[in-house]
Amino acid sequence: MDSAVEPILRCEVITWRHVCRLASKLARVIRAADFRPDIVVAIARGGYIPARLLCDQLDLYNLISLRIAHYVGTEKTGQARIVSGLGEDLRGKNVLLVDDVSDSGDTLELAMQHINARGPRQLRVAVLHHKQCASLVPDFFAQRVIRWRWITYPWAVVEDLGGFIRRMEPMPTSIEEAALRLQQDYRIKVSRLILEDIFAQLAVSLATSSQALSD
Secondary structure: OOOOOOOOOOEEEOOHHHHHHHHHHHHHHHHHOOOOOOEEEEEEOOOHHHHHHHHHHHOOOOEEEEEEEEEEOOEEEEEEEEEEOOOOOOOOOEEEEEEEEEOOOHHHHHHHHHHHOOOOOEEEEEEEEEEOOOOOOOOEEEEEEOOOOEEEOHHHHHHHHHHHHHOOOOOOOOHHHHHHHHHHHHOOOOOHHHHHHHHHHHHHHHHHHHHHHHO
């Protein structure tokens, strides 16, 4: 493989251990700012696990979620839109809004508008990774990303990498071929076990699509 060839998409696969370290650092940053949330709002789906980890680190119980559609896997679905809003009364409460990453900033901006309309006392935003290119700078983040790259978290490995494989032309027909193409095209190395899970999912998806076409 020619190491000088640029990848199709710059990627970084984050491990569970790294996620836990980032969440711990993020909690320390929030505590140092002397901000005490009354409630945590996770942006579904990427914010679920970071929000739960922060609840544990900050000794918080009240956790709710807001679902915003912007990406399906690694593909943008268009303009960010709220799919499932909040029914919670936030008047007079300190709210911590949590997501995994600030990328374009569109999702966070929409979420903040939705929450602010419900009259919180204070609203702060926390993410694991803040990309320098984002239009919105979160109040709290664990790591700044200067050079843009696609970040795959451990809870989205099968979804993200499966999306990469589906878009390959021609699509790999074996685990060995997929492993080689992921390394060549995205600089990604993953275990055979993960690739087996991806291929099992792809097989189900292809079978479902074929059945739908034949019906």
